[in-house]
Amino acid sequence: MYSSNVDYHRATSVADAVKTLEKNKGAKLLAGGHSLIPSMKLRVANPAVLVDIGHIKSLSGIKVTKKEVKIGALTTHAAVAASAELKAACPILPEAAALIADPQVRNRGTIGGSLANADPAADYPTLMLALDATFTVTGPKGEREIEANKFFKDLFTTALKRDEVLTSITVPAYGNMPGMGGAYLKHRHPASSYAVVGIAAMIGLMDGKVARAVVVAGGITANPMHAVAVESALADMEPTEANISAAADNMDIEATLGDSYASSEYRAHLAKVMAKRALMLAAQRAGG
Ligand SMILES: Cc1cc2nc3c(=O)[nH]c(=O)nc-3n(C[C@H](O)[C@H](O)[C@H](O)COP(=O)(O)OP(=O)(O)OC[C@H]3O[C@@H](n4cnc5c(N)ncnc54)[C@H](O)[C@@H]3O)c2cc1C
Structure with missing residues (x-):
């Protein structure tokens, strides 16, 4: 079908x-077009004006300092996946970006477009919640910052106002922090590669024990969520397989999404199994 x-x-x-x-109430930003254009062709989205931001150079690029990483909203998935600086400073991001779709989508799709779209099956929202990312947005009144835990509001809904542009995303350079490790695992849909379930795990070790545990699940609820009971069950524990396995059994997020490919019960089961595996990998990378 053609768009209107x-x-x-x-x-x-x-x-x-x-x-x-x-100026235009029915206007929408166009970045990589890999979510918006298909929605327009299905007439799910019918913007009156497309505002193409794809040529604004200041919106692309990755800046790494010792403490943090700032990624321009227009940076493509392929650029994130290939960045040597990111592989050192925030390795979970290039690891996940390389799992998005196929080379065509990765070469056009942007990190800002993915986050603004807030698809429950997208990979970046899960990662941003796990990393406590900060989103910088510009609107008519200037710039403001939104924390990741306040950004995702519902299915395909964010805290962005209609006339705001997401300009950059800032995450900690945890690769420079001793004792920190992270992992992202996804069960990909065989047709699209979207996450049926995606799990981001972070482990911080101090004196051989877990000082910080983060587990975020995507694909099972409208927006990604922390598995709070799993996280707290790991506090001050040694990162052994038995302890991680017992903690992951506390997976307490009630799965609300399901379809003919994967029921909500199956997604909930996957989340538990994958949380265990992601935590094991994160602990290993943290040096445990
Ligand atoms: C076949 C296929 C497979 C895919 N598989 C995956 C996958 O495995 N994992 C995954 O995560 N994603 C997947 N995607 C989605 C892909 O990552 C898209 O690129 C992404 O969701 C949207 O980015 P975009 O730059 O193309 O945004 P666009 O499609 O241009 O825009 C998407 C929405 O965001 C808004 N927007 C864009 N940029 C900004 C901005 N800077 N500020 C405010 N609003 C903005 C637009 O107005 C629009 O509403 C897939 C897409 C396709 C077509």
């Missing part, structure tokens, strides 16, 4: 994009 008629505006700057969004 749409006007096209090629934005020259973030300010220009914001101004165009502000």
